[in-house]
Amino acid sequence: MARNEHLLSVGNEALEPMTSAMSGLTTQIDQLTSVADARSSARLATLKTRMEEFTASVTFVGQVKAGKSSTVNILAGRPNLLPSDVNPWTSVVTTLNVNTRAPSDIKSKFTFFNQDEWNNLMVGGGRLGELANRAGADDEMDDIRRQIGEMKAASEERLGKHxxxxxxxxxxxxxFDDELIQRYVCLGDEDDPDIDPKTGRFADVTKSAELYMDIPQYPIALKLCDTPGVNDTFMxxxxxxxxxLRGSEVCVVVLAASQALTTMDMALMRVISQFENRQLILFINRIDELKDPVTQVPEIRERVMDTLAxxxxxxxxxxxxxxxxxAEAALTGDPDILTKDSREALNTFYVATGLDAEKISLDKIWALSGMPDLLFAINERIAEGAGMRLLERTKNKARNVASQIRATSVAKTLTDAEDLKRDLDGLPPEDAIAKLIKEYDEKSAALSKILREKVVHRLSGAESSFVKRATDSLISHLEKFGxxxxxxxxxxxxxxxxxxAYFSFARKMRRETGALYASAAKDVEALYHQLLGNHLGEFSIEAPIVPQxxxxxxxxxxxxxxxxSTWWKRWWQRRKGFEAFASDYTRLIASEANSITKDLEENQIAAVLENIRASLADFMNEQKDTLLSIANSKDQSAEHQAGLLAKAQPEKSKDEILGDILKDLNHEAA
Structure with a gap:
């Protein structure tokens, strides 16, 4: 167990601006709540809850045996928590929910594949079977089915009637404990008599594992997601x-120093290359295994940079x-766990940094382990990414709620019924508001349709262009070499x-959605001015934040x-003649290219477009509630208004209080 948990606090300074801003924003929301009606109070409470429940997701990916699980264990302050020597059959994602509210006092949850997912693997060979079928690799499929049969038989024998x-x-x-975790995520070696027979009992059919824990050294809630390596037999x-990785704020790529990026799986490289630079962190682990880390680390860094480029x-x-x-030696306070080679490498590093190897400090060992730098990098990205976006969204909504409270307050102080207009361009307020909501719902749907059509058209064009170039290259090869x-x-x-094509869609989406949202906010603001006339004074409604x-x-x-794979050689051997080569290969490439387009459209583009519609709909509905309340506020009494004022600071009017809060919120946003 860890004896020096305080070491986990190193790196928290990167979060201080974010946590301080959240604390200040919470105070401002409380001030708003003091002068809000029940409806606005509920909205403000929701904003506070979202900040309080803010959780940053950090996903660890990398090569098998690179030390992903060991690194996650250290960050959890629990060395050896997750098994770090997982059998290749295991495909379990384990998520450590740190400082989050566990449902119904649950500390661990293990979810199994459902019948359809299991059938997809057992009958179709999973993703690898899908690819083999598409390529017509019959011999490979036979081998896949044989391995699947062995896996299924072993699983059924372990679980029996269950x-x-x-x-x-x-x-x-x-x-949760070591035995329980290993039962679900680690198979172990069936031929080893020292292995507990319960180990890995459910590993074949376990899809995910979730553990809940509190780490007071971390000032925010985290999801630390430990993924399997990406190079398994069935993909x-x-x-x-x-x-x-979808929805993860930070991607930490864990690599072994002896391998680094030179022998990195290309599958992993393809995945991480899709992330934005600021979402990626490369952690080169196991420098203690290098013979001369002082000399080798700069060399490895140079190779890594070349490979990235x-x-x-x-x-x-x-x-x-x-x-x-x-890091484990520092955290447990037990340097004796280090091997002779690891200790020598540490001493070499120690001396290279100008320290006295005879006076080894656990704090210095922790610093040399790279964990403080890793924690700082993770926290910095959280603060600049998900944390900043949460603050922007919350401030945006809080400012709008403050404006709505002010408009409602003005409406309730009007004594002359004529001061509150009951006719908006020839329509009752209810109909005018409904008309505006319908108009923007239609505009949102039309924009989504256009954005989808454009990106799909461009993706299809990319497919066609690639297929043509590949086919032309193939024919040229055949003409030269037969x-x-x-x-x-x-x-x-x-x-x-x-x-x-995707990033062009992203730029166009942000630009055109931003314009649509701004137009909606302007038209909503005009309704407030129509209802309340000159009584409203300086007043504004902000457009919602464009979805990410x-x-x-x-x-x-x-x-x-x-x-x-060997199937490519067999694929060629089964075809005779230029036409067969060209037509079959063209069909294969087109099918493969389209599979990516389909995945993008169904799993990512569709979600973005739905967020566009949902964000605008939420904004319009919130404004609708306030506008209707104002339109029907003629019967509100002066006593009710006095009651609201009594909740606030007695030396200031409600309007002054709202003005001060809005000024603070706008200052924070500047």
Whole structure:
């Protein structure tokens, strides 16, 4: 167990501006609530709750044996919590929910594949089977089915009569320990007599594991997601890792120093290259295993930068070197766990930094382990990313609520019925408001349709262009070399075109959605002025924040053209003649290219477009409630208004209080 949990606090300084801003915003919301009616109070309470429940998602990906689980264990302050030597069959994503509210006092939850997911793997061979079928690799499919049969038989033998009962279910516990976790996520070695027979009992059918814990050294809630390596036999891991990365604020790529990026799986490279630079952190682990870390680390850094540049990944990406083993020694206060080689490497590093190796400090070991730098980098990205976006959205909504409170207050103080207009361009207020909402609902739908059509058209164009170039290249190859040997066309060009199309969609979406939202806010603001006339004075309604466009992770998924497999040789051998080569290969590339387009459209573009509509609809409905309240406020009594004022500071009027709060909110936003 950890004895020096205080070390986990190093790096929190990167979060201080964000947590301070959230604290100040909470105070301002409380001030607003003091002069708000019940409806506005409920909205403000929701804003506070969202800030209080803010959770940043950090996903760890990387090579098998690079030390992902060991790194997550250290950040959780629980060395050896998650098994760090997972059997290749295991494809379990484990999420540590840190400082989050556990449902019904649950401390651990393990969810199993449902019947359809299991059938997809067992009958179709999962994603790899899908690719093999598309490529017509019959021999490969036979091998896949054989391996699947062995896996299924072993799973049924372990679970017996419970096998069919657990699919689609979940097991929940009010505790977790090493034995329980290993039962669900780690198979172990069946031939090892020292292995507990319960180990890995459910591992084959477990899809995800969730653990809940409190770490007071962290000032915010975190989701630390430990994913399997992406290079498993049936590519189940790749699908699960991609699913985990969607919605993640930070992606930490854990690599072994001895491998770094030179032998990195291209599947992983394709995935991480879709992220924005500021979302990526590379943690080069296991520098304690290097013979000469002082000399080798700069060399590895240079190789990493070259590899990043070759794969169009910004060389500004944060790269941190360290050792989970050194970190464990510092955290547990037990340097004796280090091997002789690890200790010598640490001493070398110690001396290179100008320290006395004879006076080794646990704090210095922690610093040299890279964990403080990793924590700082993670926290910095959270503060600049999800934290900043939450603050912007909350301030935006709070300012609008303050304006709505002010408009409602003005309406309730009017004594002359004529001061409150009951006719808006020839329509009753209810009809005028409904007309405006319908108008913008239609505009939102029309914009979504146009955006979808344009991006799909451009993605389809990218497909067609790539297929033509690949086919032309194939024919040229055949004309020069005949039917000898194999030939493969790099799909990197396809991904470049698809990424360009997606980012063009993102830019157009932000620009045109921003214009639509601004127009809606202006028209809503005009309704307030129509209802209240000159009594409203200086008044504004802000447009909602444009939804974020997530990175196009679907582009990174493996397609048949990426696979370097023996089936390609057999694929060529089964075809005779230029026409057969060209037509069959063209059909294969078109199918593979379209699979990426379909994934982007269905899993990412559709979600973005739905967020556009939902954000605007929420904004319009909130304004509708206030506008209708104002339109029907003629019967409100002066006593009610006096009661609201009594809740606020007695030396200031409600309007002055609202003015001060709005001034503060606008100052914060500047």
């Amino acid at each position: 096998f069919d009962l657990v699919l689609g279910q979940s097991h929940q516990y009010d505790y 189940v891991r790749e699908q699960i890792t991609l699913r985990s 070759q794969n169009d990944i910004s060389t500004d990406t944060s790269v941190v070197f360290g050792s989970a083993m050194w 039917e000898q040997g194999t030939w493969q066309y790099d799909p990197a060009g396809l991904r470049t075109l698809q990424k360009a 466009v997530p990175p196009p992770l679907g582009i990174g998924r493996t397609i048949a053209l990426d696979l370097q």
